[in-house]
Amino acid sequence: MKRFTLIFIPYIWLAALFLVPFLIVVKISLSDTALAIPPYKPALDLAQGWAGLMAFLGDLDFENFTFLAEDDLYWKAYLSSLKIATISTILTLLIGYPIAYSMTRAAEEWRPTLLMLIILPFWTSFLIRVYSWMGILGQEGLLNQLLLWLHVISEPLKIMNTPTAVYIGIVYTYLPFLVLPIYAALDKLDDNLLEAAEDLGCSRFKAFWLVTIPLSMNGIVAGCFLVFIPALGEFVIPSLLGGSQTLMIGKVLWEEFFSNRDWPVASAVAVILLLILIIPIILFQRNQQKQRESEG
Amino acid sequence: MAQNGNKQVFSPWTDPSAKPLIQFKNVTKKFGEFVAIDDLSIDIFEREFFALLGPSGCGKTTLMRMLAGFETPTTGTILLSGQDISPIPPNKRAVNMMFQSYALFPHLSIWDNIAFGLRREGGSKDAIAARVEDMLRLTRLTKFARRKPHQISGGQRQRVALARSLAKAPKLLLLDEPLGALDKKLRQDTQFELMDIQEKTGTTFVIVTHDQEEAMTVASRVAVMDEGRMIQVDTPDRIYEAPNSVYVADFIGEVNIIQGSASQSGDTVDITFAEGQPTIRGTTDKKFANGEKIAFAIRPEKVSISAEKPDDMENALQGKILDIAYLGNISTYHVELPNGQIIKSQIANTRRISRRIFTWEDTVWVSFTDTAGILLKV
Numbered sequence: 005m006k007r008f009t010l011i012f013i014p015y016i017w018l019a020a021l022f023l024v025p026f027l028i029v030v031k032i033s034l035s036d037t038a039l040a041i042p043p044y045k046p047a048l049d050l051a052q053g054w055a056g057l058m059a060f061l062g063d064l065d066f067e068n069f070t071f072l073a074e075d076d077l078y079w080k081a082y083l084s085s086l087k088i089a090t091i092s093t094i095l096t097l098l099i100g101y102p103i104a105y106s107m108t109r110a111a112e113e114w115r116p117t118l119l120m121l122i123i124l125p126f127w128t129s130f131l132i133r134v135y136s137w138m139g140i141l142g143q144e145g146l147l148n149q150l151l152l153w154l155h156v157i158s159e160p161l162k163i164m165n166t167p168t169a170v171y172i173g174i175v176y177t178y179l180p181f182l183v184l185p186i187y188a189a190l191d192k193l194d195d196n197l198l199e200a201a202e203d204l205g206c207s208r209f210k211a212f213w214l215v216t217i218p219l220s221m222n223g224i225v226a227g228c229f230l231v232f233i234p235a236l237g238e239f240v241i242p243s244l245l246g247g248s249q250t251l252m253i254g255k256v257l258w259e260e261f262f263s264n265r266d267w268p269v270a271s272a273v274a275v276i277l278l279l280i281l282i283i284p285i286i287l288f289q290r291n292q293q294k295q296r297e298s299e300g
Numbered sequence: 301m302a303q304n305g306n307k308q309v310f311s312p313w314t315d316p317s318a319k320p321l322i323q324f325k326n327v328t329k330k331f332g333e334f335v336a337i338d339d340l341s342i343d344i345f346e347r348e349f350f351a352l353l354g355p356s357g358c359g360k361t362t363l364m365r366m367l368a369g370f371e372t373p374t375t376g377t378i379l380l381s382g383q384d385i386s387p388i389p390p391n392k393r394a395v396n397m398m399f400q401s402y403a404l405f406p407h408l409s410i411w412d413n414i415a416f417g418l419r420r421e422g423g424s425k426d427a428i429a430a431r432v433e434d435m436l437r438l439t440r441l442t443k444f445a446r447r448k449p450h451q452i453s454g455g456q457r458q459r460v461a462l463a464r465s466l467a468k469a470p471k472l473l474l475l476d477e478p479l480g481a482l483d484k485k486l487r488q489d490t491q492f493e494l495m496d497i498q499e500k501t502g503t504t505f506v507i508v509t510h511d512q513e514e515a516m517t518v519a520s521r522v523a524v525m526d527e528g529r530m531i532q533v534d535t536p537d538r539i540y541e542a543p544n545s546v547y548v549a550d551f552i553g554e555v556n557i558i559q560g561s562a563s564q565s566g567d568t569v570d571i572t573f574a575e576g577q578p579t580i581r582g583t584t585d586k587k588f589a590n591g592e593k594i595a596f597a598i599r600p601e602k603v604s605i606s607a608e609k610p611d612d613m614e615n616a617l618q619g620k621i622l623d624i625a626y627l628g629n630i631s632t633y634h635v636e637l638p639n640g641q642i643i644k645s646q647i648a649n650t651r652r653i654s655r656r657i658f659t660w661e662d663t664v665w666v667s668f669t670d671t672a673g674i675l676l677k678v
Contacts, residue, residue, distance in 0.1 A: 200397075203396055204464070215405060219406065
């Protein structure tokens with residue numbers, strides 16, 4: 005009974021805060037847009053009883069999903085989001101892994117400080133940090149001024165409002181999510197294993213490749229998903245740094261919802277985004293479970 | 301190797317023409333100001349089972365890590381088959397090591413763990429498979445080949461570590477506290493297994509241990525170390541019966557140390573150790589000055605205990621039983637002499653305990669022959 009209660013509480017939580025809102029979004033995605041408050045129809049009129057419910061259900065259709073499939077803006081936005089999320093995950097890994105690795109190689113007394121430095125940016129609002137990148141990357145921004153002053157370039161680089169700025173923003177924002185799980189995995193690694201690999205004929209590099217990488221794979225996979233999943237639906241970074249050139253589904257969703265006030269289409273976009281995300285989320289869960297099993 | 305019939309034959313360290321496999325020549329290793337190895341020279345011969353024995357921090361692990369290549373000597377040279385190995389990195393040495401923690405790769409199966417070193421050599425698939433199967437048979441692990449290290453017992457993991465380090469057929473195998481993680485019973489069985497495998501493969505073993513029984517059991521020669529130096533290097537029986545110092549006598553097994561002043565005539569020495577006590581007579585081939593402070597060391601099992609003063613023993617001292625440590629097969633009697641000196645006597649319990657002759661507070665005689673003990677400079 006106690007066990008049941010314990011499991012029950014998180015399920016209630018999930019049902020109330022995830023499942024119910026999701027079902028409401030699904031319902032809206034099946035509705036039609038209307039000039040009303042809320043801006044869609046049909047509305048469920050329970051006063052009419054059974055007939056009202058049937059009339060309500062009869063008015064729901066998949067029109068919006070058909071529309072999404074027909075208009076190439078949407079699948080282009082999905083593809084572009086997938087591309088941006090994948091590339092930025094790879095970039096984050098390439099930058100994050102060496103950071104995590106050198107943190108575990110640092111002297112014992114420095115590690116808490118280094119860990120603190122990784123977490124420190126979270127103390128400032130995410131929005132402010134993205135805004136400050138606008139100040140750095142802009143035409144008259146700090147980066148261009150520095151490079152001009154160093155005579156590395158003769159004309160300011162156009163970084164702001166390009167995909168490059170979006171990559172920089174995503175890598176910067178999600179780096180800690182990748183560094184921390186990899187650090188945790190590397191920290192557990194027994195140095196004797198590397199010595200054993202060397203003793204058995206591996207060069208340092210080969211030992212890294214055959215021992216360190218496989219044994220930190222769980223951390224790598226967890227970190228990559230923690231970057232990829234939120235990056236796919238990212239809205240703030242592309243809309244602030246990417247300008248009109250960058251097409252990302254999060255931005256499309258926002259525009260449908262707030263600019264067009266087309267709640268049904270926006271909901272349909274959100275439902276499909278979630279369906280796309282379910283695959284990596286399930287893979288992530290699998291990885292976590294596998295990790296628990298190998299430790300247990 | 302010391303335990304079987306070869307013992308008389310196998311003693312290359314007594315043969316001046318024998319070529320040592322490993323030579324330490326005036327090796328010193330410092331970590332900052334700390335001297336881990338202090339001007340050490342030693343020869344280790346092929347097919348030897350060489351044990352490094354000492355308390356923690358005595359430098360035995362540093363010595364082993366220098367052989368493996370994880371540390372380099374500060375001064376001096378280490379030769380392997382006559383070649384200076386200092387510039388050779390660990391992965392290029394014909395030396396393998398079995399780690400104290402075993403250091404098995406947790407992501408690889410037992411089979412792949414054993415094959416790990418062979419694959420780095422780049423032999424053919426079939427040759428590697430054949431060698432791995434040989435190793436699995438040697439260590440009786442064939443059944444577990446497909447399992448991961450966390451799915452087998454501690455004793456099996458120990459054998460995997462041994463198989464993995466032997467797979468490349470190294471000239472020299474280093475074992476760092478190989479049995480430290482096993483319980484006592486399993487450890488004793490494994491000791492004999494180790495000796496068996498060492499004999500079968502003909503590999504030279506250097507083992508680091510702090511367990512003196514283990515060193516005595518497995519090794520052809522034991523080096524007792526302290527503070528970066530080798531105090532005595534000898535066969536187990538010589539280490540036990542003829543220690544060269546109080547340190548070695550005290551470190552190996554139990555011992556009674558009686559300090560006194562010597563008066564020598566020929567090879568017999570009388571030791572005056574306390575007011576009102578008879579002198580102790582011992583024999584030696586060493587020379588002591590008259591009145592020199594020396595130590596008389598005698599093992600408890602060489603001390604008899606009796607109610608009446610025995611006539612046939614050169615040395616007999618009267619005292620009172622202070623304590624009895626009952627260990628099942630033997631009992632150790634702590635007998636206090638009138639001057640407060642305690643003499644331990646070990647008696648095999650050939651009778652059931654209910655029929656024991658002596659008990660606490662009994663006045664008894666402890667006695668020993670003049671050749672039973674050894675005389676050492678203090």
